[in-house]
Amino acid sequence: MVNILRPIDMMQTSTLEVEFSRLSRRRIFILSGLLAALVLSLWLDILAGPSGLSAGQIVDGLISPQSLELRHKIILWDVRLPDALIAIVVGAALGLSGIETQTVLDNPLASPFTLGVSSAAVLGASVAIVLLPTIPFVPPAFILPVLALIGALGSSCLILMVVRLSGGARETVILFGIALVFLCNAIASGFHLIADADALQQVVFWTIGNLTKAGWLEVAIVTCCFLVIFPFSLKHVWLLTLLRGGEAHARSTGINVSRLRTWVIIRASILAAFAVCFVGTIGFVGLVGPHIARLLLGEDHRMLVPGAVLCSALILSIASGLSKTLIPGVIIPVGILTAIVGVPLFLSLLVQRRRRPS
């Protein structure tokens, strides 16, 4: 017979508390490791490049920009730093929106990209490149990102409408997202047909995704967007973890799952829209970063959400460094490298996980 009136001594630590906090400490350790790796990768990314700036010069130049000769100052402050930083903030943004979409849609393949955000951005970019429109009050250099952003946000609005109309049914949302991808691709292809060779090449280049066009303003915009949204994600970490226990469980606790889903999809698609509008569709990061974090850190979203952010930022930062160093004198578009960096990392973790007895 089970005795439920056993007295408990609240002052002592339970074995569960001991084991659970040991696990948490290990995960915090892994998170710190990821952060350290990210800092290292940022450093290497700044270091990488053809202009022969030495590590010492870079340190000096970072501390007092005036100490560098003008040419080097421009390379460091106007090229290397913004490129390296945009890799990290875009990676972080895509990782955050990826992990949240995966969790609320309970689908390992879901990401703002499968919801059509990036295809709509490509559509917007294609319009900008092929039709060369002018928009009042928008400087010509910003027409492309602005139209990409409008496309991406427009698709987010459509998705949101569907979320509302379907009462937050997961399958409907995912299917509609895929349909939207096809629709945007089809319309964009129409523009590509009428484009001349030059414009077509620009579209392809943009679609692959590259970081070299970004400056401080872009870094600042994406960073602000991330910093505004991240606290909301942190506020929801318990709810998101709970949701991993299944929709039936979540609903039975009185939580409004549909509302949670709507909120998360809103913020994830806004974040993804801002992330892709400047650098193009670097899609793979937002899918694989969260999965790597999952393999390393488990499903507790207190750890998993920051972990996904760090992993995705790390992958994009490494890819950014490699894009400048793999072929001397050539900058490979980073979108090509993310998959080439991410897939082996992902596979090795998957295989390890298989081998390790649980």
Add this chain to the structure above:
Amino acid sequence: MRLSVKNLSAFYGKKKILHDISFPDVRGGMIVGLLGPNASGKSTLMKCLSGEKKSKGDVVFDGENLHVVGGKRWSEKVATMPQTAPAPTALTPTELMWSTARALALPYSNRELSWKIERIFDDLGLSDFQLDALHTLSGGKRQLIGLALAFIREPELLLLDEPTSALDLHWRMIVLDLVKNKVQQSGSVSIAALHDLDLAARYCDLLALMENGKVIASGTPKEVLTRDNLARVYHVKTEIDLSKHGYPRVDVIGAI
């Protein structure tokens, strides 16, 4: 504490699923068994009572009417164990318990919470699995975790949707013993949907027998578990006698 359910109706779309459900008032310390064949509306009734699903009629518990106080206030007192066990993900039982407690802002310190979780896991034989991924656990163990998730909220109204359907003989008894103890000690109320007539007769103080969204009989197990009722609702031929301990025992002879 007292639960009263009068004229409760619910719809899925335009289809009326529950037709003016009423049953006798339930006092604190009681377990009510909901019986009825598949699709008779047991789970739907559970969802209405928990406030998860909209309904019409009067559900009054502890002086408060569900439709007056609203879902948020209601869910502070009520916990449901849904018919589906927690999803088989890589989440561990401890993480699920912990996040549930924190997401619902249960007022425990970390230390208290870990004691409570540890004790519930102890009672339900889950201690050895507390840090294993849910997808590595057996179906029955996952069902027990579903129960643990309802227990951690220490509800005044505990709704259990087929809590023992995946459990072996031993754990069926343990689980219902536990529920009975909790209910009797705290004066709370539990409603359990059950398919096992023997368990229903043994543990429930009141039974409600459902068919097609209506309660067609309610009362003590002796009043409800009759040959006619069972033949009508389940389409089985039965013989009913009294066990040594005084509760009715149903001997199913065959389907009609």
